[in-house]
Amino acid sequence: MTENSQRISISRIIVYIVSYLFVVIWLLPLLWMVFTSLKPAGSAVTVLTELISPPFTWANFEFVTSNASVWRWTWNSTVIAVITTAGTLAMTSLAAFALSRLRFRGKTFVFWLIIGGLMVPTEATIIPLFQMMIDNGLVNSYSSIILPSLAAPLGVMILKQFYDGIPNELVEAAKIDGAGLIRIYASIFVPLSRSSMAALAIFTFISSWNNFLWPFLAISDENMMTLPIGIPLFQGTYQIELTIPMAANVLASFPAILVFIIFQKHIIKGITMTGIKG
Template sequence: MAAIKKKTTVGRKLLYLFSYLFVAVWLIPIAWMFITSVTPSGSPVTVISQLFKPPFTLGNYDYVVNNALIWRWTFNSFLVATTTTVLTIMLTSLAAFALSRLTFKGRNVIFWVIIAGLMVPIEALIVPLFQIMIDFNLVNSYSALILPNLAAPLGVFILKQFFDGVPNELVEAARVDGASIFTIYWKIFLPLSRSSMAALAIFTFIMSWNDFLWPFLAVNSEAMFTLPVAIPTFQSAYTAELMIPMAANVLASVPAIIVFILFQKHIIQGIAMTGIK
């Protein structure tokens, strides 16, 4: 018994050690980004021995705030990410509920067609999506940034997996009480799937916040840029050094990091409850 306990203790210590090592590896780029953002212009940022030496300055942040449309770009990113998240949750939950609880011809075929969308890379859809935006005169607008992202097969799959596990007794009891289909969806399925939808909302928000390729093609006005599209302009239009782009990257990363820290437990709960490994 003692040998087994000792073996378990050693194994757990090794697991913790490897976990800490992985955390350190993931934190190194973040630490380098932050330190570079407070390094004075002209200082070496690729030499490790020089990276942590003072002086440090907040002048790079001052330059970003006062010489670029950083707040406008942040607003654009926040508006697009928030709107995309809310609409995606609404549409995917309705679709998942219909596929899970309503009986109609071709239901399984529709579900597998939606799941097949997971295998189509966004690069394959760029040309037809852009042509649609041109035909409807939506280029360089918030609609162009939001609408293509509302098709979320992964969200439908996650929520359907959860809805399938809701006991039929709850639905039958609600029907006996005279509840309509929408009432069952709104008052039973949505409250029960709160953790799953929170996890999906976080994934959707972060993916929309970090999206570069489609916003880069969909807008051409500087005032309509989102942060991932706008940050590279610092290196070409404002400076050739890394300090100012890194300061902009820090400011762009803060909202996503805050959202993740505040709601990280919902990610774990949502994934566990939907059975996604």
């Protein structure tokens, strides 16, 4: 084995060690949450040996589902996250297609105006946005959470960068065959950008699922609350006991973690392909 090969092997080993270290650091809080949720009420969950030792019970999950509107909050979160994701993909892909392939006056200015939205903090828009929802009677509705989330400048930027790399020959061939703009968009750009759109969809879904600040302000009706709002409200009555709040957190976190685990390869592939040109 040459010196260069040895150097590469050592570097790879170091990368693996560091990667696994980060995995362990990421998993420890999740494992602590799961084990705590399975312990009987009053257990010493801060002692490692007692935390991972029997007895375990499902009673905490039964208590949470019986005494809190978890299923209603889960339904609200699912509806909002799914509609937000679908709407964001439609709007960002159409906007990116227009900015990438259409010719119109002020296109560069429009693009940079959209990108400028990334520099505006969410907190700066809350007051006018809330007043807008009140004026239109949208408070305590799905629309009050979904509509503001559809504007995604980062998604436009990512998809436009990918669309710029699609060869013009494909577009010209489609035009020769008599395809219009909508058909070109649906038959060429959407299929080729599936990985990038899948990555964007996952990020959007998880972001919508975990969104707290704006839903907390826009929703006051308990039946309309999402999990990130309802769970803390439920936990407020269990300041000392940890097992029941952790069971509620497991129920709230499970869907987002499951979506990430199932579709994680699309995130890597989508981000990688976004930078490909030609």
